[in-house]
Amino acid sequence: MRIWLWRLGLLLIALTLWEAVASMLNPILYVGPSRLPGALARVLATRDLPPLAGHVWLTMGEIAVAYVLAVAGGLWVGFLLGLRHTVGRIYEPLLATLYAVPSVVWYPSLMLCFGLGPASKIAFGFFLGFFPVTLAVLAGIRQVPATLVTVAVSMGAKPWTVFRKVMLPAMASTMVGGLRTGLALSVVGVLVGELLGARAGLGYVINYAYGLMMTAEYAALVVLVAAAVLLLDGAGALIEARVKRWAG
Amino acid sequence: MGRLRVLAWQTLSVAAIVLAWEVAVRWRVVDPLFVPAPSSIVRVLGVTGAEALPRLGDTLVKTLLGYALAILAGVPTGLVLGSRPTAHAIAMPYVVALYGVPKILVLPWIALVFGIGLSTAVLSAAVFAIFPVVVLVAAGTRDVDPALVTVAASMGASRGQIIRKVLLPAVLPSVLTAMRVALVFALLGTLIAEMLAGTRGMGFQMQRAALAFRAPELFAATAIVSVVSISVVLFLEHLNTRLGRWR
Numbered sequence: 001m002r003i004w005l006w007r008l009g010l011l012l013i014a015l016t017l018w019e020a021v022a023s024m025l026n027p028i029l030y031v032g033p034s035r036l037p038g039a040l041a042r043v044l045a046t047r048d049l050p051p052l053a054g055h056v057w058l059t060m061g062e063i064a065v066a067y068v069l070a071v072a073g074g075l076w077v078g079f080l081l082g083l084r085h086t087v088g089r090i091y092e093p094l095l096a097t098l099y100a101v102p103s104v105v106w107y108p109s110l111m112l113c114f115g116l117g118p119a120s121k122i123a124f125g126f127f128l129g130f131f132p133v134t135l136a137v138l139a140g141i142r143q144v145p146a147t148l149v150t151v152a153v154s155m156g157a158k159p160w161t162v163f164r165k166v167m168l169p170a171m172a173s174t175m176v177g178g179l180r181t182g183l184a185l186s187v188v189g190v191l192v193g194e195l196l197g198a199r200a201g202l203g204y205v206i207n208y209a210y211g212l213m214m215t216a217e218y219a220a221l222v223v224l225v226a227a228a229v230l231l232l233d234g235a236g237a238l239i240e241a242r243v244k245r246w247a248g
Numbered sequence: 249m250g251r252l253r254v255l256a257w258q259t260l261s262v263a264a265i266v267l268a269w270e271v272a273v274r275w276r277v278v279d280p281l282f283v284p285a286p287s288s289i290v291r292v293l294g295v296t297g298a299e300a301l302p303r304l305g306d307t308l309v310k311t312l313l314g315y316a317l318a319i320l321a322g323v324p325t326g327l328v329l330g331s332r333p334t335a336h337a338i339a340m341p342y343v344v345a346l347y348g349v350p351k352i353l354v355l356p357w358i359a360l361v362f363g364i365g366l367s368t369a370v371l372s373a374a375v376f377a378i379f380p381v382v383v384l385v386a387a388g389t390r391d392v393d394p395a396l397v398t399v400a401a402s403m404g405a406s407r408g409q410i411i412r413k414v415l416l417p418a419v420l421p422s423v424l425t426a427m428r429v430a431l432v433f434a435l436l437g438t439l440i441a442e443m444l445a446g447t448r449g450m451g452f453q454m455q456r457a458a459l460a461f462r463a464p465e466l467f468a469a470t471a472i473v474s475v476v477s478i479s480v481v482l483f484l485e486h487l488n489t490r491l492g493r494w495r
Contacts, residue, residue, distance in 0.1 A: 006338045029361050086249055090257045100481040101474045102436035104443065104451070108458035108466055113282045188350045195352050196443055196455070210356040218356065226349040233348050 039216035059202040066125025067186040078137025121193035129186035136178020140171025172247035180236040307449040314373020315434035322381030330389025347379035359445035369441040376437030377430040388422020
């Protein structure tokens, strides 16, 4: 309980400092927290900015498609490489090496191939989310104790039963961690794509406000998006904790 | 399967992919306007490679400056948060939350305040790199066995001696990991800043080539940056294993 009060205090101190510093400096560049609610109201009402709801839906749709593709592709490639030991030994290092490249390097090429529309954002969100899912499946399969599988098979368990009762519990917590990282990265991918070049979506609106020097509106949008991302990740954390408890 | 066989298969697979790519472009399965053939990328590399070097240097200098900032600020912060349980409990949720927020959201503002030059890219690199450093170093510091400190203190070691002789050696591995991870993050931050609001460097070059539909040039620049970052990562990993064996 005391800790929560301290955390709240730290937040208040940070906000007060931010407010104090911002009020002393150029209001066009520096926006204090007290101006955010008003700016948010203007974002929703003003006709200078594109209507927000449509862009929010577009961005959420892009994230959803990118993430579903990333999970499907990641699980498929992960199991393909993980269940065949030799294939995994050849291709896992190649995947890990590609993952080590700063991801944004690939975005301009995707933008060139898929255009400025949603396709390039979905492709980039897929690309970013795909790697952590794949690598987590690979790591998870390696954690399955081989003796347990052998015992289950020798006692006559069918492959599906072995998978559900032996492999899945052993790899669940690693895999769920990867799925959560994948979601976070899919979100980042779509947002980065929209900020680097788009004609619609939340990132586009943020860029638009910033381009018109509507700094307060820009800041309000950024705080809003950041809060949404944190909420989404918080939900992911809850699911992860649940699955970890189930897997023991 | 031996290491050499694995390596051979890896080389063969990459070669097969490149060959299939070349054939696909030659047979017009993919449009060379969007995806140029490997051979034309190599040709462009030969022509523009010399021009790319100073751009690459520009990007790397920004990366290293931002990296240095992130390490200088992040390691002490991580040490403090890791060694004081109360401070950790109060402040760590905020650090983790900030780590989770897409950093690109604040880049437009940084560019607005600091302009489109060196400092924006450097700050961006630092912002991208500092959070993993703080989180990794704090976690490593927390994991130091308290018994080590108790034993040293009971044998009459001073606070300074405990820090120098016990804590620093125990924390060193996590600091090294953080330094390894942060370098790629710093490069990422620099490249994004150059793409979003730059006038120089590889990120700017790639973004401009993409918008101008100069696919071979774009793919050549992408190849240069990826090869450089892959080499850096492999080198650091090699260094790490060497260091681990030495310890």
